[in-house]
Amino acid sequence: MCQVYQIVPTTTYAPESFIIKVNKTSVIVNFSGQFQRILDASSISADDVSIYILTDLSPEAIEEFIRHLKSYYGAKEQNNAKIIAPKHLKLFDDLSFCSRQQVFSGQVLICEESLQVDEPEFSLTVQKVNDKLQFQLQPKLEQVNFDKEKIKNLSKxxxxxxxxxxxxxxxDQMVYAKDISSVTKCGKVIYGEYFSAESNFDLVISQKLQGDNVFNMTEQGYPVKEFIQFYNTQSQQEFSYKGHMNKKFIVFPQKQFGFDSKYESTISQRDFNLLNKDFKQSTDNSDYDNFIEFYGSQGTSTSKYANVSAELLQLDSFQFLIDCGVATLSQLQHSQRKTKLFENLVILITHEHTDHYFGLGAVLSYYFKQYNVYPKIICPEDVNHYLFLLGLPVKSMLQMEKIQSTHSLNINGFQVRLMKSVHSPSSVHYSISNSSKTHEIVFTGDGRPFNYNFSNQNACKILVHEASFVNEQEEAETRQHSTFKEAVTAYKRTNADKLIVNHMSLRHANEVIVGDNDGGKIVEAFDFMVVMI
Known part of the structure; x- marks a missing residue:
């Protein structure tokens, strides 16, 4: 059987992503934002991948691709897949740089003009047109169709x-199968317009050529439908985008020709009504409000309900993006506030673990297209190296590795204080204070409990603290994270005005984290939550 699954529809900033399955062999094409999250949340399997095709090398697609390799191959001893790309990236020479083990040992094939690949289940022809790849895939599938009239007198x-x-x-007569049957061969799967002159194709994965009536490649909104119910309950508001439905197109056998919407959940839905039932967020969409918006509230890996770490602080018409996990750009563009990135944006990365910076390439590239300049950034050396591998000319304002205790600097009139944290060699907490000293916000990143003090006790003090664990004290200490109880203790010790806990583990998805919320001063973060300050 030959099937095509749409995973992520095309957007203005990234190509569509889909999986072609020929029997048990898979070809994955592109890795647009949220790809792995949608794949994890659906019933679609990406096992037995033979080829990865990257039709273009947008940073967002590359970041999702690396994340997929880490999650898919991290536990496997060997893999023999092929990567096909339109040009060479330094990143291809060091695909395992951010992992504890080798994540890829297959081949990287660069398509200079054209190339052909022959696999047991299919043959593939790839062409490079205007620095992007187009291809046609011919499954080696055929079906014997016996003539009903000619076989009706034959016994079983x-x-x-x-x-x-x-x-x-x-x-006395020898009857041959070919005399009483015909053979139907599977048609080609075609991507791009270069092959549009090809006749008798079965599926063209191109909205321009084929339209929505056969294969719907139109964006339908936010991709994980369970999240929408979660958001509506958490915020007491309606999420303005419809849930994206994975599309499945059955190419062969032809008797099943057609497509249908397919979305199956494999994880039980959590009891949404118990969580933060009294918390409601502001609906004011002014560009110049003071607020914190969460684009990722979960720790380590994404789920149907949450993305990984990313928070945007907007204060006195200036912006700070604290951490930038995978698909941060996609989250930003689905923001219910329709938040825009300002030209004065500053990016602060708390440490060198990939769930905190694997969305940087996409955000930096998008920002550069808007302003023709890159934003200021503070990040560890490992993140500098990652940006170098992506080919982005961006470097940290300072060397975080040299910070022994605290370090302060003035950025756009704000006092930004870096405080060494207990988590990784480069990890820090960030404190951001405005020039009028009316607000001070601390973002702890990952690590053991915040053990510093706010610099201005008269300011409005907000503590955004990780709570990877609820009561697992020994595990929190071993992994150098914090429990919810420890976050509350830090909040009370520092006399903060509000505590927002984030970076929760997926293991606690069905639990009530915040019980006593101290009169609404303690809040559990969720994606797209906005806290006005």
């Missing part, structure tokens, strides 16, 4: 023999 035994041997003796 005779049919079995002709099916196995290709012929059968009937009386």
């Amino acid at each position: 035994k005779q049919m079995g023999e002709i099916s196995q041997k290709g012929c059968v003796q009937i009386d």
